[in-house]
Amino acid sequence: MNIPLLSAYILAVLLLIMTPGPVVALITSVTTRDGSRRAFSTLAGTNAASLVLMAAAILMLSGVMSLSELSLALLGIPGCIYIGYIARQGILSPASSAEQPLTVQSKGVWGGFITGLSNPKDILFFMAFFPQFIPVTASFSTSVLVLALVWTGLDFAVLSFYILAIKRWVKIQHQRTISLLSSWILLAIACAGGAYNVWTIFRALAR
DSSP states (O other): OOHHHHHHHHHHHHHHHHSOSHHHHHHHHHHHHHOHHHHHHHHHHHHHHHHHHHHHHHHHHTTSOOOOHHHHHHHHHHHHHHHHHHHHHHHHSOTTOTTSOOOGGGSHHHHHHHHHHTOHHHHHIIIIIGGGGGGGSSSHHHHHHHHHHHHHHHHHHHHHHHHHHHHHHSOHHHHHHHHHHHHHHHHHHHHHHHHHHHHHHHHHHHO
């Protein structure tokens, strides 16, 4: 096993997951509004979405599937709209009441899955950087298994830390502020992602 390459992969995954983005913002918002149990189910959804993106990257490496830049942009538009919808629900919910939950569609396994599947950070990582770590072992299948297990474990550990830290160490009044801030971050990500995808589509069609 290529230990230096595996170490680089672990560091890259940690930095990617820990950096604020739509998944962290969603997990934070759900934790503050609906509690840790709902947050963990949302985490399961985001984790499953990451594995789907990883599987897509593996299929592309195997030559089974091919996705153009235009295809990725078209797939990203609905995801950005969904993230914007979640953000809107969080912003419009009264910031002074933790009893005002997000809608059912924006939380839980399904909400986490859709958000994770449209996460620009994960898409970029799996399509552009993930292939560089395949030589971590001499066997393609073994490498895929190792990388998938490392990702799943680190993803669950880091996001679990966010959930438990918020519930254990952040006071109720601060949780409401964090929830509103997370919603605005989600909205900014949705707008930026949507603008980028629209620009990519126009650029591809103009060629």
